[in-house]
Amino acid sequence: MTDIENVRRRWQDVNEHLGVPEDVSDRWWDIVQGLYGEPVRHYHTLQHLREMFQHCELAKDHFTFSSPHLVTLAVFFHDIIYEPKKPDNEERSADKFEEYAAETKVLSDGDIEKVKSWIMLTKSHSAGIGENSADEHYFLDMDMAVLGRPEADYDEYASQIRAEYIHVPEELYRSKRAQILEDFFTRLPLFSTRLFQKQFEDQAKTNLRREISRLRDNSIPL
Template identity: 35%
Template structure:
């Protein structure tokens, strides 16, 4: 359960992101409460507010690469707002959710268009060469792959819990395929900072997880 201090920090971040747009304080708080509810459902173990906080923290580190920092931050808040492990349209539904909520807050249409595009680009964790905002969001979303071994094991376990309905053999097969696809990419991360400093750790963690999933 998130602590009161953690929630205060998150809410402060939310307010800071909305500040340039002059959003009504009550409306901003109501929207924040909606997001908290969405990210706090019992079937979530990894895709929680803790994940959003980590993504936002990484974006802060990478903000120098962005063209539209506010849009990237807003996309971070919404990119997993709809998360159903039995569905294949989570990103599309998350983008729709963002469109509706941000429209109600009076966020400019140009910003909302960028936010929804960024969310959709997290589906396959890919970003075009000149799409620096997507690069930052995707790198922040995947930053967990390069974390220390203890946190990585916690992450891998949490993902398994979210797919608790999947039989063990099927989970192992599908998880290995996903992880191997990352290793087959020429680069996991797009921003120079993550590519240089996080890529080796991410590849090591992924290889270790694949090995841990293999029989014997």
């Protein structure tokens, strides 16, 4: 099964579970596939969703989601609007989810607000403090797990992000990207849940330090 087929199956399953008519589900799938397939995207594609759902399966082996269907919808809509030149992608993604919710009429107001709030959490990737065992903590860790990829796969991710921001001059990109990555080290641990900390934390720190070093010393062309 290809990435697109796998992700589409997830979409069909969650909409069937919610009772969304098939024609409405299909029309919204065309929207999802079209937006995630925009030419500007190199990392924030359906492959990213596929990877998040793989991490979701890892989480399900250790954790019972309170609202798995809402987590699935948050995955689908959290990057549905992605324009690297714009600062409000999360807000607009939450608005797009609200359009879907308004048309399908299968979610309560509380559930709609919950998914929108989770989408907005991806702006800072911080869900507060506490036990860090709620659905939103795992959702955020699923999105962040790319940082813990094996070295070569992480380097591919870093190259894809640069491709999405190719409009930014190299010197400025090096500075801003390094600042963003360095900020992660001001709020350790990188991951919210113990499961993802155990699985990805050490490798993620190694990857971040390596990329920061390359950005700061100009050791690789961008």
